[in-house]
Structures are given as structure tokens and as C-alpha cells.
Amino acid sequence: MASMQEPTFLMLTALAAESLHGYGLIQEVATLSLDRVRLRAGTVYGALDRLQEDGLVEVEREEVVEGRLRRYYRLTSDGSATLAAAADRMKRTAALAEKRLASRATETRPGRPIARPATGSI
Amino acid sequence: MISSKLESRYRLLLLAYPRHHRRRRGEEILTTLIDGADPGRERLRFAEVFDIVRGATKVRFGGGGKIAVFLAVFAALIGGFAGMCLGSWAGWQSAPRIPDQVPAEVAQLAFPGLSGSDVWYQPYPYGFRLGADERVSLAERVFGTTNDLDGPQTAHYFFPSVDNLSLTQTRALSAAAVVRLRRAGWQIDGGGSPLSTRDGIAATRDGVVADINYGPTYATQVEVAMAGPSQTAIVVCSLVGVLIGLGMGWIVGAWAVRRLRRTGAGSRALMGVLFAFACIGLLPAALGATDTGGRPLWMFLQYFLFQPGIDLAALLIAVILVRAWRAGLAESVTDPERLSTS
Numbered sequence: 158m159a160s161m162q163e164p165t166f167l168m169l170t171a172l173a174a175e176s177l178h179g180y181g182l183i184q185e186v187a188t189l190s191l192d193r194v195r196l197r198a199g200t201v202y203g204a205l206d207r208l209q210e211d212g213l214v215e216v217e218r219e220e221v222v223e224g225r226l227r228r229y230y231r232l233t234s235d236g237s238a239t240l241a242a243a244a245d246r247m248k249r250t251a252a253l254a255e256k257r258l259a260s261r262a263t264e265t266r267p268g269r270p271i272a273r274p275a276t277g278s279i
Numbered sequence: 280m281i282s283s284k285l286e287s288r289y290r291l292l293l294l295a296y297p298r299h300h301r302r303r304r305g306e307e308i309l310t311t312l313i314d315g316a317d318p319g320r321e322r323l324r325f326a327e328v329f330d331i332v333r334g335a336t337k338v339r340f341g342g343g344g345k346i347a348v349f350l351a352v353f354a355a356l357i358g359g360f361a362g363m364c365l366g367s368w369a370g371w372q373s374a375p376r377i378p379d380q381v382p383a384e385v386a387q388l389a390f391p392g393l394s395g396s397d398v399w400y401q402p403y404p405y406g407f408r409l410g411a412d413e414r415v416s417l418a419e420r421v422f423g424t425t426n427d428l429d430g431p432q433t434a435h436y437f438f439p440s441v442d443n444l445s446l447t448q449t450r451a452l453s454a455a456a457v458v459r460l461r462r463a464g465w466q467i468d469g470g471g472s473p474l475s476t477r478d479g480i481a482a483t484r485d486g487v488v489a490d491i492n493y494g495p496t497y498a499t500q501v502e503v504a505m506a507g508p509s510q511t512a513i514v515v516c517s518l519v520g521v522l523i524g525l526g527m528g529w530i531v532g533a534w535a536v537r538r539l540r541r542t543g544a545g546s547r548a549l550m551g552v553l554f555a556f557a558c559i560g561l562l563p564a565a566l567g568a569t570d571t572g573g574r575p576l577w578m579f580l581q582y583f584l585f586q587p588g589i590d591l592a593a594l595l596i597a598v599i600l601v602r603a604w605r606a607g608l609a610e611s612v613t614d615p616e617r618l619s620t621s
Contacts, residue, residue: 179311197327198311199334202304224516225310 161243164194166206168233169213169240171197176231179205205230213239281313284321289313292328294334297537322558339533342585348535350554354532355525357561357596363517364526370516385482388459389452453480456491531600538603550602553595559590 161169164186171177171185185197196204208214213236232240260274287311293305314325339351457467457480465482480491539550561588 179307180314183311183315198308199330199332202308203334203337206304207460223406225313227310228304228307270403 159263161191161239163205165208166240166243166247167194168201168208169171170244172214172230172232173240174236176229177255178220178229182230192213208236212236260267281316282319285316285323288321288323288443290325292331295332296338297335300338301336306364324333329559340440347540350551351529351532351536353554353558354535355529358528358531359521359525360565362520362522362527364520365524366517366520367513369520370513384463384493385460388465389456389480389491399573429443453491460489493611503538535600535603539599542602542606546602550599553599557592557595559586559598560590560595563588 167186167189168182171182171188177185179198179201183198187195205214209216210234214230214234217231218225220229231270286309289309293301293308296305296308308331311332456508459466460480460482463484466485467480482489482491531552539547542550
């Protein structure tokens with residue numbers, strides 16, 4: 158997978174620890190993202206369709222609770238590898254960003270006046 | 280406790296998905312929607328509806344990529360254009376019937392002394408089909424009749440007896456006609472009729488509009504055209520037609536794309552080429568429709584229906600739809616799961 162969008166990354170992350178059904182997945186993604194990403198049913202099942210087609214996710218079991226069908230999904234071995242690769246990529250990108258921020262901080266010496274362009278004579 | 284009304288509404292909303300997807304995912308999505316709903320809520324939320332419709336759209340077009348979306352949008356546009364024409368036609372049908380004697384009355388008021396033999400019957404409007412017994416000169420042609428295709432709505436005459444009038448003479452004729460029309464109870468409103476495309480008089484009485492044109496295009500002729508329908512009816516019907524046409528075009532386009540996705544790459548490529556040719560065939564009508572010269576759109580399209588480009592496009596689109604239909608038949612026979620669940 159060349160690049161992974163955040164909701165997909167969060168879904169795979171949610172499924173990494175345990176198998177989840179649709180609503181459980183929505184709740185877990187919200188928890189992982191600190192309520193920043195709130196998925197809805199249409200989006201979740203669209204993503205699950207795609208992830209299943211790509212072989213990253215599979216159905217673990219089905220349950221009927223109070224007459225309602227719940228299908229639990231889990232990560233496949235390909236899914237685990239893809240998630241690990243994405244996490245590694247993000248980690249390296251984050252490290253790079255931190256390094257650049259650190260070098261920028263050392264270049265900006267405290268107390269040094271900032272040159273301003275002339276705006277005309279008084 | 281979840282409301283049964285909300286569940287029914289969710290089930291209705293899930294109809295946005297294609298049937299095969301509902302069979303596979305419907306109950307599961309319903310469970311998830313119900314799990315996420317607050318107890319006691321009965322109404323759908325806009326965000327839910329938007330999310331499901333967007334998801335369903337992706338299912339319908341997913342896998343075909345941008346080309347599939349483009350094809351479906353184009354199908355919707357074709358449907359919208361056809362819907363607009365049909366809506367325009369329906370709007371004109373709402374027009375009150377022009378009393379039979381009114382065109383003759385207007386003709387006499389516009390040009391006193393006009394004899395019955397000066398005006399004669401030409402059964403097709405705007406000269407698109409010319410009969411064998413027709414006289415050639417425009418000045419002697421009568422367009423339409425109160426009983427023909429556009430009859431309840433329009434009567435459209437040219438008079439032969441005013442050849443070679445100067446501009447001054449036509450203006451004098453116009454001024455005198457205004458006086459006579461006012462005396463006869465017509466209200467002169469200076470334009471606004473659906474047929475008023477040139478200089479002239481627009482007069483209304485009892486919901487009937489008469490256009491009497493002494494315009495530069497036909498400077499040596501006097502034309503009387505009458506129109507009965509309200510502009511509101513035409514606009515509303517046309518808009519409704521556009522919306523229905525867009526929806527139908529989108530649905531049919533999406534259906535065809537989904538079915539054709541099950542065929543081989545060669546077949547899909549061939550259907551794509553056929554659709555491209557169909558679009559090229561439709562192009563003249565689409566471009567021409569941007570200027571109908573003030574004529575009702577459906578009347579204009581009637582002319583184009585006999586053009587080879589339109590006929591070819593219709594034929595190619597029919598071939599594509601038949602291929603899509605057959606692709607679905609083939610799958611329903613070879614897919615045992617489909618047979619067992621249907």
C-alpha cells in the first residue's frame with residue numbers, strides 16, 4: 158500500500174488488538190483518535206469492503222444478538238504487515254520532522270534581533 | 280429501546296445500496312446504525328443520510344474508477360436534457376385551449392381586409408416537414424393550426440398580402456393594429472410571450488397571448504403567433520423534467536456501469552468506445568439546444584429526432600444497455616449464492 162489515510166490506519170490499529178464488529182470499530186477509532194475521527198456506518202463498511210478485497214481484514218465470526226447480525230472482523234497477516242509498515246513509515250517521518258524542528262530551534266538564537274524590511278522614512 | 284419508526288427509516292435509507300450489496304451487508308449496516316442511535320430517536324440525521332448515500336454511491340461506482348463516474352455523470356446529463364424536453368412539452372400541454380375563432384380575430388385586427396384565402400393550413404409547425412401540396416413562398420405559408428400538434432397552444436401565421444412594405448409602413452400598420460386590438464379588449468403588454476422573438480406587438484386577453492411581429496427578419500411580412508401556456512408552467516415542468524431526467528440518467532448509467540464491470544476488459548473497452556461515439560452523435564443537438572430561436576425546446580428536439588446523429592446515439596446506447604442487461608443475466612446463472620438467496 159503506497160500511502161494510507163488516517164481513518165484506514167486507525168481502523169487497522171483498532172483491529173490489531175482484538176476483533177471488532179462495525180459499531181465497536183467506530184467506537185474504538187474514536188477512542189484511539191481522542192474523538193478527533195468519528196466514522197459513520199457508510200464510511201466504515203466502505204472501508205471494510207476495500208480492506209477485505211485487499212486481503213488486509215477478514216471476517217472472524219458472526220453473531221446474532223437480539224435478532225441483529227453482528228459480524229466481527231480481524232486483521233489478516235497481510236493486514237498486520239501493512240499496518241506495521243505504515244506505522245514504521247509514520248515513525249520515520251515523525252522522527253524526521255522532530256529532527257528538522259530541533260535544528261531550526263538551534264539556528265534561532267535567543268536575543269538576536271529579527272531584521273525587518275524598511276517600510277519608508279518617517 | 281430503538282424506535283421501530285427509526286428502524287423502518289434506516290431500512291428505507293439502505294435502499295440506496297444496490298440489491299446485491301444489501302443482501303451481503305444490509306443487516307450488518309442496519310445493526311451498526313441502530314447501535315449508534317440514541318434511544319427514542321425517530322428521525323434520521325442529515326449526516327447519517329449523507330454518509331449512507333455517499334457510501335452507496337461508492338459501491339455503485341467503485342472499482343470502475345473515475346471513468347465510471349464520468350460515464351454515469353454523462354448519462355445523468357443526457358437524462359436531464361431529455362427530461363427538460365419532456366418537461367417543456369408537458370408544460371405546453373397545460374396551456375388552456377385557444378378558442379378557435381381567436382386566431383382569425385387577431386389576424387383581422389392585425390391586418391384588416393385579410394381574406395380567408397390569404398391564410399391556409401400547414402399542418403406541421405415551423406416548416407420542419409413540408410407537405411407535397413405546400414406552396415413554396417414563406418409569405419404564403421401558414422404555420423400550425425389551432426387543432427394540430429402545437430394547436431391548443433399556438434397558431435402561427437404569415438400573411439401574403441403585405442409584400443414589399445417599408446419600415447415606415449410596417450410601423451404605421453403596427454400602430455393602427457394596437458388601436459384596434461385595444462378596442463377589442465386586448466391588453467398590449469409590449470412583449471413577454473414565449474414566441475415573442477422580434478419587434479412587434481404582444482397582446483393578451485383571457486389568458487391568451489398574441490404576438491404580431493413586423494420585425495426585421497420578415498420585414499415584408501406580418502406574422503401572428505399565439506401562445507396560451509403560462510411561463511410558470513413551462514419553467515416548473517421543465518425543471519421537474521430536468522431533475523427526474525438527471526436522477527433516471529444517473530440510475531440507469533450507474534446500473535449499466537455496475538453490470539458492465541462484470542464483463543471482460545475487451546467488452547468494457549468496446550462499450551466505452553460506443554458510448555464515446557454516442558456522445559459525439561448527441562453533440563449537435565446539445566449545442567443546437569443552446570439557441571432554439573425562441574421556440575419551445577421540445578418542438579426543437581422533435582426536429583433533431585430525425586437527425587442521423589441522434590438516431591445513431593440512441594442505437595449505440597441501446598446496444599450498451601442490452602450488453603449490460605445480458606451481463607447481469609450471465610452472472611445470475613453462474614453465481615450459485617445469488618440463486619440460493621434470491
